[in-house]
Amino acid sequence: MKDFLSQRITCPHCGNHIHLDIDASMGDQDYIEECSACCNPIHLNMHIDHANKKLELHIDSDNEQIF
Secondary structure, three states: OOOEEEEEEEOOOOOOEEEEEEEHHHOOEEEEEEOOOOOOEEEEEEEEEOOOOEEEEEEEOOOOOOO
């Protein structure tokens, strides 16, 4: 699997398409990226499945609260 990937995602807030450069060399990651169109936070959760050589990227709007 390549360590650096480029991925196009859709902002869960405004629907704008965003291009992300993903660094898979650091393993599983959980981080926030700001939409370049609407400036709202996008929660990204990346999991690397080494056995199947796949990268899973889960995206949500980061407006869920944990109580």
